[in-house]
Each structure stands twice: as structure tokens, then as C-alpha cells.
Amino acid sequence: MRKAAVAAKLTPPSTLKCALLGLVGMVGLLISAVGPFKVPFAETLAKTYYRQAVLGLALMVALVAGVAIAVVKLFDPNQFKDQLVRWVHERTQRDLVLDGELRVSYFPKLALESGKASLSQRRSAREFAAIDKARVTIAWLPLLRGRLHIDSAEVDGLRAQLLRLKDGSTNVDDLAHDLAAVEAAAIDLDSLRLTHSSLQWNDEVAWQRGALSELNIELGRVADGVASPLTANARVDAPAAGIDARLQAKGRLLFDSAAGRIELARIDATLDGRALGIDNLALRVKGDLTALPRERALNADNVIVSAQHKSGLALYDSVLSIPELKWGEYRLSGSAASFDASVAHPDRRATLAIKLPRFEWAERALRNTAAQAQWSLVYGDARLRASGSSPLTLTLDDGPRLELPALEATAQLSHPALAAEAITRLAGRIEVDLPRRNAQANLTGQIAGNDAKLDVAVSDSAGRRRWSVDAELQRLDLDALLATSWLARWRDDTTGIDLSLLHDVAAQGRVRVGQLVVAGVQLASASARFDLDRSALALDPIAAQGYGAQLEAALRLDAAGATPHLVAKGSVNEVDLRRLLADLGASPGLEGRGALSWDVAAEGASVGSLRQALLGSLDLSLRSGALAGVDLRAALLDGRENLGKRVPAQQREFDRAASTRFTDMKAHFDLREQRARGQMLELNAASIRAAGEGDLLLDTGLLDLRLLATVGRGASELPGLAGVSVPLHVQGPWRAPRLAFD
Template identity: 20%
Template sequence: MRKPLKVFAVIFAMSILLIGVALGILSIVMDPNQFKPQLAETIKQKIGREVEFAGDLHWSVFPWLGVSAGPMRIRNVQGFPQADFLGIEQGEIKVKVLPLLGKRLEIIRIALKGLRLNLLRNKEGANNWGPMDSTSGAAVEPTPPGQAAPDKPVSPEKAWAIFAVGGVDLEEAAIHWDDQQNGQRLDVENINLNVGKLTWDQFADVALTFTVVEPGSGYQDRIGFKTRVLIKQHIEQANLADTELSLAREGGARPDKVLSVMLTAPEILFEKNGQKLRIAKLQIESGELAIVSSLSGSHLFEAADVEGRLEMAELNPGKLLKRFDIALPKFQDPGALSRLQAGFNWHVAQNALSLDALRCKLDDTLLQGEARIEGWEAPAIRFNLAVDAVDVGRYLPKNKTPQVTPSAALVGALSKLPVGQLRKLDAQGELTLGHLQMRGIAADDLRLQLKAKEGVIQTRKNISRLHRGGYAGSVNFNAAGRENTMSLAEKVERVEIEPFLKAMGSKIHISGALTASAALRAQGNDSKQIRQGAKGKLTFTLKDGAIRELKFQQLIDQAADVLNHAPPSPMHHNGMDFSEISGTAALAESVIKSQDLLVKSPRFRMEGGGSTHIETGRIDYRFVSHLVKAPATETEPEKLHSTPIVVAMSGTWAEPVYRLDMEALLTEKNKAKIEKFIEKNKSKIDKLKNKLDKKLGPGVDDLFRKLF
């Protein structure tokens, strides 16, 4: 038994020796450079491009069979600059000899150095990397969609199989992208790839680094990737272990600043059967930003169905935005936008993205709920969100005060959006807010409902508790036609007005319970047109309050002195109580006009009217007051002084200016005295008129009527 084995071993060794000697002789007597023309022509027949071998080809026999090449270039196709499409400074491949006898290709090493790939799209949209005819250099028409390419004959001989790859090295490679049609350029430089021994069912180390340069913006992105990859035989399963992906961006407006992001995953598993992917733990870190996620999916290349969970650790969003060169205003609360934490489940399937178990906490505000987006080209948004409490005043810029109602603010925001976006908007959902605080204004149980489709946007807003009262409002915004149209309706019931005036920074100090309504309509394609074209009516009634305006009080005191009335008691110098202030107003051409303002107070009765210019904020009002002479009793009505007190108000609502009309006051005062004199001497005046009629003729009576 031993003798046949010994003979076999000798024969095998001699075979190896003979093959080695033959290859050695082949490398000596045969110069591979003589085959360069045939090799170049063969490559040209395959890819339709000119090939040039600028360097020499070399054989290598020991310890492996290999071939190396010096510089080589593949030219661009016709119609593109006479530059290289692909260039390689040096290339080498080595394979094992014996496996070749069994048509198995075991590659020891593949090495490429100085690869340069130039991709170009010209202004007409043609590119230099598509398939080309091998003889004419013209583009080859692609196979029409739905039509199968013609079958190629299958050789009955056993096909070659790649059994293993000992290693791949790519050094100092570069890819240059020039899109002349869209004016974009991108350079990928310093590409270095190192792949360890690739063998079925064994891990191999992979490392890749490269730099992406954006000539237009000046940014540079340094990217690094490393992992250990295991591929099951027949490529049924692939496993990536200890994967790291790093990104460092620098340049642009801040060349001295570097933004770094690191992504790590202990294990990534892919299964061919069912196209399944599973990542148990995926970590993303960038400065203070730390995200932990997991995902699993199936049918990735057909009808992808992927889901996972994302958790973001608490961070300071203000500092994070500054790292991205995003400037923030100075908030009224320096501690605003300092804490953010979030987490949610996500699911992507059937052209839709779903978020549920959403929990996001910003500072002291908690947002919870769910959302869904259906369709990518024309997304339909559905949401149901709830906020526990928020202090909006914390996030307002310093010296910034709210000047409009919620509905008016919404109309202003919608009018600034492009019409095309409004027409594409498809959204429906509800947002609830437990408690809202803003510069002394408190509201509880807020509810916002939104419905938008095909350019028609409808909102409904309700506040159950708003400073002892309630609020309801609605906005209908229609951007479907040539010109945007909108209608707005708002109503408040028994809401304390004083906190709102303080929040707006107004110097008019009035308290009381306000019941009011407004109905407005407007049209226009921007906020200015809508504001100037708005028309509508407003009604209001303010009950059981006080006017704490010292300047106004001083004018009333001054008028009382002129009229020789008793001055008000000291207790009234801190304000004047009223039982009712009411009126209606009309809005047109950016002016609010009112002519039926009424104030009922224990001290006076006031009527008046005037206007407010929305564009300039200027006001112009005139009030006529009558002091109360005697209050009403059970048997007698209220008695008023006959002489009116006229007060003019101008300036702005935030800075009102009051002026007492002394001319009117004195005229009215003397007029009252004259009337009293005429009444007392009526008989004497009548006798005088009769005498004058007889001496001067008729008409004297008419003259006296004009005088008195």
C-alpha cells in the first residue's frame, strides 16, 4: 500500500516541478508585451474605447503566477474631450497555479495604484460611461423596459469559478465627476481600499478611506469605513462585524472648523433568502449628539418592509445648531432650547413612513403621539399629537411681543408659502395642548384641527379655558385658484383683557371681561395684498372693568374744573370703573372704522368713534363724555350734566396721546349760559323783537333765531 502512495507522491511532485519549469521557461522566452496590440484591440471590441498601454507588461512566476502592468489609459468616446476616461499607473494580479487545472480561480492578490476615473455629462445630457458600439463609438440603445435581453448561448463546458481572493489593494485612486448640464462638480480623491483574504465562511478585514471635495462650496469630507465581513458559500448570507463609518467635514465659510460624525454597529446581518437585514444596535455620535437605533427589514429590493426604534440621548440643541453654523436669536429666557431628548418607533413599508410611540421632550415640554406619511412624490401627512405644557414666551426673541391673534398669525404664515407647495399639501390631523403660557397669558385645553388638500386649507381652534373665558377660531385658506382667498372667524367669550394688553406692551390700562367676534375675508397672493384687501366686521363688549389711565383721568378732572363741577374723589384717581364698553367696527382698505363706541361708567357716559390704520398703526378717535350729575334711583333716571367733554385720542394703541378739546368745551359752556339767559329773559326779548319788527321791518325775528 505504501509503495503506490510513494509512487503517486513522486509523480505529483514531478508534475508540479514540470509546471513550474514550464512557466519559468514561458516567462523567459515569451515577452508579454508583444500581445499588447491584440489585448488593446480585444478590450476595444468589448467596451468601444481606445486602450493604450504606456508601460510594460511583466510575468511573475514564483511563488505565484502573476502579471503586472505599467501605466495604461482608456480614452473617452467620440463627442467628449480627448482625455482619459480611465487611467491606471500600476496594476498587478497573482493567482495560484494548481486550481487553474480544475477551472478554479484562486486570486492571491489584486493591486491597483493611481486609478483615475473621469465621469462627464455634457450640456446636452449625454454621458461618457454608457455602453458604446465597438466599431462606431456611438451609444448603444438600452433594452426597452419590459423586454428581455436576448439569451446568450450557454457553453456546455464547466464554467470558471472564483474560489477565493487573497486580498485587494487600491491605492491613491480618484474619481472626478463633472456635470456640465447642471453645473455641478465633485472630486473623490485619495481613495484607499484594503481587503484581506476573502474566503467562504471566514471573516475578512475591509478598510476604505477617501476624501470628497466640493469645488463650488469649498467643503471637504474625509470618510473612513472599516469592518470585518463574512460571506457564506453561495452568497446566502453576509455578516458585517465591528463596523465603523466616520465622516469629518471641513472648509466652507469656516475652514478652521471640523464637524465629525461616527457610526458604529457591532453586527449587521443580511440574508439572501427573503432579502432580510437586521441591525441589533446602531450608534451615531457627533459631539453632544448620541443616537442609538435598531432596525430589521425584509424584501429590501422588491417591496421593502423595514422597522426599528430610535432613541436620542439628552443634548443641548442650541449648542448643536451652532456647530452647524445655524445662528439663533437671543431668547427672552437664556435657558430656552437647552435640553432635548427624543425616541420613537418607525416603520417603512408600501411607500409609507409611520412613526408611533413618539416621545420628545424639549426643555420642560413633552410631545407625544403618532404620525404617518403616505407616498413620496405627493406625500399625504396624517398626525395625532399631544403636548402637555409649553411657555411660548421663553422662546420669543428679546423685545419681541405678539401683535396678532392665532388665526391672523396662521393666515400670515400661509400667505408666505409658495402657492405650488400649498396646492400639493395633503395633511390631516389634530394637535392638543394641555397648558399654554406666554408673558402672563395662560390657556388650558387647546385643540387645533387641520385639514388640507388640493390647495384648500381648513383649521379649527378651540381653547376651553382662557383667563376665565374661552376662544374659538377658524381659518379657510383657498390657494386652488389664480388668487388666494381666505376667510377668518374668531370669537372670545368673557376673557379677561388686561393680561393680553400687557403681553402686547400696550400702555392702555383697561381691565374687564371681553366678549367679541370677528369675521373677515380677503384675497391676494402675498401677505401684503391679503392685509390690504381684507374686509369684515367686528363686534365687542367689555363688561365690569376699569380704565386705569392717569392721563385720561387728568383730562376729565381738568374739564370738571373748567365747568365748575366738583372734582372727582381721590379714590377715582387710580382708575374709573365702568359697567360696559361696547361697539362695532368695519375693516376695509387697511382701516378699521367705528362710529358707535359706548362707555357706561358711574361717573360719566361716553360716546365716540374713529379709525385705526393697520399699515401704519396710527389711531384717530374722538370721544364725547357727559359727567353724571345724579345717579339713577329706584324712582328717578340718571341725570347728566348738559355740557359735553370732548377728548381726542391719537398716536398708536401702544403709545396713545390724549388731548382735551378746550374750544369745544368753552363753546358748549357759554352756549349753555346764553340759553339760560334767554330762557330767563324770554318775555323781554320777545317785546324787543316786536319793536324792532315794527321799526326795521320783517326778518328781525329770523336774525334773532340765528344769533340765539
Template identity: 25%
Template sequence: MTKALKIILGLFGLLVVVVLAAVIIIPLVVDPNDYRDDIARAVTEETGRDFEIAGEVSLSVFPWLGLEVGRMRLGNPPGFGDTPFVEIGSAAVGARLMPLLSRRLEVSTLRLEGLRINLVRQADGTANWEGLGADDGGARGEAGAAEETGDGRGPPPDVGPDGADGTFRLERIAGLQLEDALVRFEDRAAGTIIEAAVPTLSTGELAPGRPFELEAETMVTIGDGESTLDAQLEATVQFAEDFGAVTLRDFGLTGGFETGESQRRAFALRMPQLDADLEAQTLAIPDVSAEAAGVDATLDVTGERIIDAPAFRGRIVVEEFSPRDVFEQLGIEAPETADPAVLGSASLQAEYVADPSEARLQDLVAVLDDSTLEGTASIGLGEIPRIRADMALDAIDLDRYLPPETDAPAEEAPAGDVELAFEWLKTLDLDASFTAGRVKLNGLVMTGVEARAVARDGVLELQPLGAALYEGRMDGKARLDAREAPARLSVEQSLSGFQLLPFARDLADFERLTGVAEFDADLSTRAATTAGLVSGLDGELAFDLADGAFKGVNLWYEIQRAYALARGREAPTRTSPDTEFRRLTGTAVIRDGKLVNDDLTAGLPFLGVTGSGEVDLSAGTLDYRLNATVLREVEDEATGETAELAGATLPLRLSGTLDSPSVSVDIAGMLRDKATEEALRRLGVDPAEGESLEDSLKERAEDKFRSLRDRLRKDDGGS
């Protein structure tokens, strides 16, 4: 026993001597700076980029086997400038010496100071973090890893978690300390620069299976300081002993942000708990809460296959908030609206599902003021985003959200018009259906609205496109083809059984036309500018109006008045300000923005009207030539000289603007024709039915000429 004790004490003494000798001799004999170039060369070969250790390298042995390194730089690939990709001011780490003898790793606090990471994306899309590692080095590294671990997975055999089979067991890491770090991202394609400064980041003791504290501060700047964000992070983190799982507790991210000249606005993000199982590839975050700019939102997350093919699902709820208050919080001027009470309340809730191929919202309920939108929406995450939606809206008055009307004179519009560009349509893949119980826009009220929009390969189709309005129905379809420039717009639309007066009054404050309307149109246009949409309009349309009136113009009174004045008599009393009609029909052809109507027919009290004319849709003018035949019923209904007009056809002209048309009656010409006709009849010239006076006179002259010629021939023959 005494001998054994002596042996043990002797071995212990020898160990102490060896350790003391190592502490004294190794720093004197080994100069790590002699290996700087070799280390730099190895890193350069492994990464494919220049690596430099510009600072001093120092080594310590007891009680820690420590290493301190001065400034280090890893360069950028060619074409990205001379600024280093990664730069470290200094780094220090150590391992306690005595535990190494029993294959236990106790690592000191890892310290990094002056870390700089410069990320750059070029205008052509290439980035300086791509292709990191030389081809042969990367292949050699993979082969080496596979050789060391057998299947390429798990830690190498000389640094293991449990200390068995010659491996080292990681007992603890005293912590991680990061000071004065900066990450800079420059997107040269978008012309943006984002910088994230991390003044401090520190952790408590890191040990498998034990929780540790994490604290950090950061300042994010966008551009030249037009937007900034400062944040403080706190959390309790715990890794499983085999590092196969991680848990976060009491995660909190608080701070503030500024945009432009706005004041700092506070925000907060909190997670009471996060559980990630890296072996099972699952994630659970039961409750995430966020607050910013007066908006409170909650979120829960469940993840599967989070490493191989991440898939997430959960629910998001945005509590009721005021959009106007959000504008104010962000220092943004709220839009002026006709109704200042709108944008006062909004909320949202939805279930979500997301994976690498698609993100989807379902059971969506979005509320804005008095309107509620429900449905589903998804976006495919392919090269061309695939958008799908099915939405239902209860009711909305869009006029309340339009800019308010003003009595100030409108500013003169700049010369020219707006160019139309539809390149975006070529990369749009859309299939969306929409219904609404009631919609009001520009005064027009529609109910039972239904529409479906399908866009693919540069073509957008709206079909169906229908709604009930003003006791009638609107149905149709529209197509926008942008495969060739300029884009072509075509519309097929029908209106049936709707009341003209409330429709025109609500749409354009126009109250001059009443009746029940039937309307069909097949129109198309191709234009590169807004003005060209009207001037290039082509197509056909038909209309049928019944039991209505032209308000403000009494055509029969104008005829009576003109007739009386032509006779030198006093004008009659106006009995009604309007022109009533039983039926008004016609068809029209539109070419280059001009509507030509050759078959206008109208049935009015005392009058039958036919005619033709043209409407310039760009200029808003019209010019119609009409023939109004006075019906025989005038003889029974009218009194005085007006009865004399029975059977007469009166030439009318309708001209002026669509907003203020005028009617003129050529009574003098009609009386002149009647006088000429009566005189000719007394001379024995009586036109046959359907024959004009000119033809009748020509025929009578030819008869007289033939008669005179025959008489002359007879006289010559008899002499």
C-alpha cells in the same frame, strides 16, 4: 504497478517542464503592452467614454499569474470638463498558477493606488455618473450576460463557486489593499464640494464562509475646509459560501469632526452585529449606538425586501442630554433666552417605519425641559413631500424661550419693512393636528388649545383654531391663499365670556380696561410686506363689553370739573379714578387699516353715551366724537350745582393714541346752547320735541314774515 508509477512520474516531470517553460517563455514572447490600445478601445465602446491606459502593463507567471497596470483614466461625458471621471495610479492582481490546473482560484491581494473618483452634478441637475455605458455596448453586455447565464442571473459558467461543469471554484482572495484614494463630489447647483480621502483600506484574507478583518481610515472635507471629519473603521466581515448572506461583527466607526473655528469633537458609531440575507432580502441590526457632541442614541433596525423594495422598521432612543451643552460642543453660540435655565434637558424616543414611499414616526415622545410632546408624524417621499402629523403637548411657557428684555434703547429699525414670500406654500402638502393642555406666549395664557393645519396647492387653512382663556373661549379659523401674489390672509375669530383685565394685562401689559367681553371679527388682508398687513386690513367686527371700567379716566368727574370751572366755581373732589360702565357695545367696519365705528353705545352711572369715531390701526391713534346725556337720576344722586346738568347732552371728544387717550368736554358750548335756548324760550321760541333750535327759529321767522305780509296786503286792500 512499477509501470504505472513510471507513467505518473513521467507526467509529473512533463508538467514541471511545461510550467518552467511557461515561466521563462511567456514573459519573453507575450508583451501585454501590445494590447493596451485594444483593451482601451473595448472599454471605450462598452462605457461610451474615453478610456486610456497611460502606464505600463506587466505580466508575471510563477508562482502567480500576475498582472500589474500603470496609470488608467476613464473620461467624463461632454460638458463636464477634462478632469477624468475615474483615475487609477496603479493596480496589481494575480492568481496562483498551480491551483488553476485543478480549476481552483486563489487570488493574490488586489492592490489599488492613487484612485481618484470625481462626481459632478450640474446646475441643471444632470450628473456625470448617469448614462455610463454606450447604448449598443450596454445592450450587447446585457444580451451577453443573458446568453452566458441563461436567465441573466448568477455567475458566468467559467467562474463558478463550486468548480463543477467546467467552472472555477473561488478558494480565496488574499486581501484588498487601497492606498491614497480620493472621492470628490461637486454639486454645482448647491455650490458645495465634498471630498473624502481614504489614505488606507485593507482587509484580511477573503474566503467564502470565513470571517475577515476590515480596516480603513478616511478624512472628509466640506467646502474649503470649513467642516472636516476624520474616521477610523474596524469590523469583522463574513460572506456565506454562496455570497447570499453577509454578517458584520464588532463594527466600529470612531473619529472626530470640526466645524468652522470649533475644536475637534469626537464621535463613535458601533454595531455589535449586522445580518443581511441577500436571498431572503432581510436585514437585522439589533443594536446600534451612536455618540456625538454629548448626545447618546440607540437604534435597532429590521429590514425586509432590502433589494427589491426596501422597508425598514425599528426603534430609536435619544437619551437625555443638554441642548446648551450640544451648542457648546459644536462651537455654536446658544440662543439667549429670558430664562437661562431652559434648553437644559431634552430626550426622544419613537418607533419608526420607512419604505421608498413613506417614512413614519409613531409612539413619539419628545421631552424639552418641563414639556412633553407625544404623537405620530409621517412624510411621504413623492415629488411633493406629504407631511402628516397628530401631536399633543402637555404644557409649555414659550416666553421662557424668547430673547430676554433689555433696558438698552432699541436700535432704530431700518427703512422699509420685510417682504413676504409664500412660494414655499405652493409645494407644501400638510395635514397636522395639534392639542396642548396649556400654552403661554407673550404673557397670554391659553388652555385646551386645539388646532388643525391643512395645506395643499398653495392654500393653508387653520381650522379649528381654538382655546380656553381667561374664563372664556376663543374659536375661529384662518386661511392663507398664496396661489396669487400678493397672498391673501383671512381670519374669522370669536371671543366669548373672557375677562378683559387679565387678558390685556398679560398680552400687552395694558390695565386700563376691565369687564367681560364678547367679540366677533371677520377680517382679511392682502399684502406683499409686513407693513401692508395692517394698512391693507379690511373686514367687520362687533364687540359687547359688560360690567367693566375704563381705568385711569373718570368721565363723570371730568364733566363735573368742567362744569364747575365754566361756572367759575371750585372743582369737586375726585371720588374714583375710573369710569365704570354697565354695557359697551358697537360694530365697526375696517377698510385699508382704518376702523370706523358709527354706533358706539355705552351705559354709565349718570350717563348714557352714544357716538362714532375712527381708529387708525397703523398709526395707533383714535378720534371719537361722543354725546353724553346726563341721566335724570343725577337729580337724586348728585348735590349742588351738578344736579343742574340732569337731562343735558354734553359733547365729548376722545382722541390721542391707543396707549394714552385723552378726553375733552365742551361745557362752555353746552352752557352757551342752554343760555340761547332759555333766551329764545323767553322770547316765545320753544322748539318742539326733537326739533333743533335752528329749525325752530327758522319756523318762527317764517311765521312772523307771513303775518307781516298778510297785514300789509290787508292794509293795501282797505285803502
């Protein structure tokens, strides 16, 4: 028995026990090496049983790996599809359809991936959203610690339908309620990507439809208190709003649950395409946006909105700057705002600058705000500068309406045609009705030092702008206003006529002038109605009073083609010709009171070509007047001795001191081929009647008339000449012609 006991003590332990003892020894050595104390017998056990320990550890690792592989191979996530579909339906009353396979991968991170899937509208079979595929990866280490940390989320081919009903509700209200219940601290996402997606919306309240296509969004880490970089791009299509453009944006997203703040900082967004009714628009927005949901407030800082677009040869630029903008309690306020715009064109340049020192929007209106503006225009040789200020009101009732109720403006105009800079000071009100696309201004003040009243309206229908003007001036002295050197250009035949300013302009209205001075002629109560329609200008009627007469005329100018076309008609009755010629600065060679009418037309691109192409007729009828240059009665008496004799014709030079009184005088001229062809020329004096015809050359001013002077049979004051007819030949410069009596 003693031998049996000794033998039992000498029997070696089993392999499993050896492996366990070896592991204990190796762990003890590790603790002894890094810990504050040494484990007894650890070194002995490790040396004695290390082979068994290594073998056991290898077997354990292999066992764990085998179990893991078996779980991976045998686990099929698709078997949970039905449970997931039921859970979604019970939770949201929406139908989830999983057309694609569900896949799970475990290395290097846990990943869940799905194929095509769709979600219906709430309590409806209509599709709300669908995806082509989605992938979510989860970090292992936080998961082993009992915390879910999503490493990345990717969604490809998302298609969603957003709808706002007539009652104001939307088809995402239930989902938004569930998202609002998620605590911000529970959100921790390293990255989020949305690619090849689209979003369509239908607003039954505003009757708007639109879509975001080719939508791509990429976010960095999304976690409470962590700033995340954001990039996005999409194509925006909203036909009712006139938008078809490409959108690109980037910024930094931050939400802070403790502070109750959501921040989108360093915003830099661009929109290229058609927007705001403008083609080829490049719109850029920069700034910082902060939302405070608890306070129902929204703040924007350093907002800069710039726009640029090109139309034909014109380049338009505009910049809106707002340093600080606050929204809260249905009020929008800002400390300042400025708007700068410019138009650059080979033929013209314009700038506009508007500043608002402060503004506040409340109750659908912008009130108690003052605006300051400066405007400049360079068009050819013309320079216009204007500035003004006014209280400003903007209301949204019945559509946006803008009012400047107390405008005070000053403008300076310089042009080679002006003798000096023309200064205008006006005050009044301006109203702009955006829904009806019209505006009107009622202004009074001074234009070039004279009292004036100006009513202007503009409307835009189907993209065509039409102006309406009613202007009234107390006095207008064009002789003092216009430069002498500029007026002299119109006496040069080579001076071209440029009417491009009238192209594609539509305007109508009336101009009234109490006293009008032009070329020395003084008129009273002058007025003209005008109608300009696509380069065709009509002034009809034109009316004025002067020199005891009433002027009535009409003028039509067609500048649509390369060569302007002019038509003028008119008449003046009971005019005092002597006073008229005296004010014109012409020699008073003709006196009398009577009527003048004309009907002429011309076509040409220069002053000379217009005169050469002059066509029409001119009629003159005078009574109780005098014709200067010759005393016809004395000339006949001087030639009485040569009656019946063959002698050379008597020549008489123009004598300004001499004149022939007449009871009536009539003349009709046909204008053609650069000459005025006089027909039915007739002059009746007390005892003499002269009649005939002739020409006036318009380019040289040479006169050539052939008349027959007949003495009445009862002319006792012309003894020996009664019943005699004497041919007269009038020729030479029209200002001082020579007379020949045959």
C-alpha cells in the same frame, strides 16, 4: 606502386574536411581555455585550418539565415483562418469572424497581430464581442526552452455585450467555465493592456441596463504569486441607477494558487459625476480586498469611502470607515464602522457622526447591532447639539428598511431668542422605508422640562420632501422660555422680518398644548393645525380656551416674495375682559364680558412697515361692564348748571378711580393708513346713551373720539337732564385720555 601510395599520402584533404578540422581545433582551444583539461592537437588543427573554419562558419550562418528568411517570407498565417474559425465554433458553439489580416513578426520578439474580429453569442448569430485589433508578443528564449511566456498582450477597441437572463444564467457562463479550468501556474504574462473599449450589460432580473465606455485597463506582470500594478479608467452610464460618471482606479493585483487567494490591495478608486441620485458627486474608495474562493470568503480591510458634492452654495462631505469586513457563509460582519458627514453653507453648518461598535449581516438583515450618533447644527445664531443611541435593524425584505426600535436621545438648543439653553430628552422608535422613500418617528419625553409626545413622518416624492408633524405638550410657558431682550426687538419698528427658514419647505400637522402661557395670557387646550407649502404657512384652525371663552382663529403667512404678507382672522366669545387685561399687564380700564372678532392683513419686511400697512376690521361687543377714567353720570350732573349757556367746554382728566357702568358696549374699527377708524361706537348705561365715531393713531397711540351723550327722558336720577344731549370729545394718549363736555 610504392610511388603511387606515397603520392596518395601527400595529397592535401578536401576543403570541407579542412573546415571541419579547423572548427574542431577552435572548439578544442575554447575547451582547453575554460575547461579542466587540454584537447590534444587542438592548437595544431586551429592554426593549420583556421581560414577554412572561419569560411565554413560564415557559410553556415548564411545558410541558416537564408532558410529563416525564406520561412518568414513564405509563411502566411491567414491560410489558417478557416481552421481557427472551425476550431472556435466546435469548441464554444460561437462564430468567429476575422475581418482583418493576421500578421506575424519575429524580431525582436515573436509577435502575433490581428485586425478587426468579432465573436457571436453562443448558438446565435448576434454579436457578443468585437475588437479593432489585438497584438500578442512572445519571448524567444523561454520558447526555445519549450515554455510559452507571453511578454505582452494588447487589445484595442473591445466591444462586449453582457447579458443576465431571467433564469439567472449569463451569456458568458461557458467561457467562464473554460477559464476556470486554466491552471494558475500556467499564467505568466508580463503586461496586459486594454484600450478604447466598451462594455454593455443588460440585467433582465434587476431590470438594469448600463455601459462602460472609454474603458482602459493596464496590468503589469500577471503570474502566480506575483503582485501586479493595475490602473483602469472608464465612463459609467447606468440610467436606471442614476449613474453617469467617470471612473478611475488603481491598485495591486495578486493571485496565489497555493494559498487559494486573490488579492486586490491598495485600492484607490474615484467616481466623478452623477451617482446615487446626486449631481457633481466625487466618490473615493480606498482599501484592501482579499478573495478566498476555496472558502467562499471575501475580506476587506481598511475600507474608507468618502464622498463630496456641491449643491448651490452648500458643500456636502461624508466618510465611511470600516477597519475590517468579512463575508462568508452568507454572513457579513465587521468589528466596527463609523460614518461622518458634514454640510457647509454660508448660512448654516451641520455635522453627523455615527458609530457601530460591531455589526453582522445575515439572512438579508442587519440585527443585534447598536448605533451611537452625534449631530450638530449651526443655523444663523442658533446652535443645536444632539446625541443618541439605539439598537439598529436593517432588513432587505420588501426593500431596505431601517429601524431604531429603542432610541434614547438628548438635544441642547441655544438661540438669542431663548432665555436659557433648552434641553430636550426623547425616547421612542424611528423607521425608514427606503423603497417607499419615507420615514417616521414616534417619540415621548420632555421638551424644555415639560412632558411631550412627538410623531414625525417624512416622505420624498419626485425629489420633493414633505414633513408631517403631530406634537403634544403638557405645558408651554413662552414667557419663561423666550428671552426678554429678544422680545423687546419686536417693539422696534426697524426690526426686520426674516422668513427664509420657510423657503422650499413642505410640512403639515398639528400642535396641541395643554397649558399655554404667552405674553401673560394663560390658555388651556390650545391647538393649531398647520400647512406649510413652499413658503406659504397656514395655521387653520387655531383653537384655545381661556378666561371663560373659546378662541377660534386662522393665520396665513406668505413668505415667497421679498416682502412677507400676513392675514389673520379670528374671534373670541364670552371673554372676561378684566381678567384678560390684568394678565396682559395692562391697566384694567375696561371691564365686561363679551365677544371680539378681527379680520386684518398686512404686508412689510419690518415691524414698522407691517403696522403701517395694516388693513382690516375689528369688532367689539361687551355687556354688563364698566369703562374706567370717567363717571359719566357725575360729569353730567356737574355740568347741569351750564345748560343753555355759552361757556367753555368742561375739561376732565383721566381718573382711574372713576368709572361708568354700562349694560352693553359696541364698537367697530376699520384699520387703514396707520389708524383705526371707529364707527358705530355705542355705549348704553342705565339712563345714558353715548354714540359717535373717532380715530386711534396706531403709530402714536393718540385717541380722538367725538361722542354725543343723551340722557333718557325717563331718567329720574338725573333731574333736569332728561332728554338732554351733551357732546363729548375724548382725546390724548389712549391709556389716559382727556374728556371735554360741551
